[in-house]
Amino acid sequence: MRLVYFSTVLFAMNSAQRSFLRSRTQTRLFAAPRKKLPERRVTISCLACGTKLYRYAKGNGAGSRLVKVYKERIVNDFTDEDKPCTCPNLDCAAEFAREDVIHGRPAFKIIQGKVIMK
Numbered sequence: 156m157r158l159v160y161f162s163t164v165l166f167a168m169n170s171a172q173r174s175f176l177r178s179r180t181q182t183r184l185f186a187a188p189r190k191k192l193p194e195r196r197v198t199i200s201c202l203a204c205g206t207k208l209y210r211y212a213k214g215n216g217a218g219s220r221l222v223k224v225y226k227e228r229i230v231n232d233f234t235d236e237d238k239p240c241t242c243p244n245l246d247c248a249a250e251f252a253r254e255d256v257i258h259g260r261p262a263f264k265i266i267q268g269k270v271i272m273k
């Protein structure tokens with residue numbers, strides 16, 4: 156009896172360790188952004204009306220084109236919670252992005268020509 160109990164515990168531990176290892180391996184397979192926020196901060200605004208949309212911790216060069224916004228890197232979000240990809244200025248209400256998952260992380264895919272980054 157005792158031996159059966161012991162081997163059950165061992166098996167449970169091993170499968171937990173296995174799944175832990177598997178999740179670590181999967182994380183490494185993605186070219187995912189680093190967990191620590193990049194130093195650089197940019198302000199992303201609506202190109203049509205100039206309303207601020209996000210304060211964002213941008214990973215690669217500030218000069219490079221903005222194509223995606225990882226949700227975890229948004230420092231300040233000025234958009235309406237209920238309309239995440241829409242300019243919060245009600246007179247404008249331009250749709251500037253689409254929700255997406257990029258490298259396994261929730262993100263917004265920016266529609267080119269809809270936002271300006273400073």
Ligand SMILES: [Zn+2]
Pocket residue numbers: 201202203204205206242243244247248249
């Ligand atoms: Zn706007």
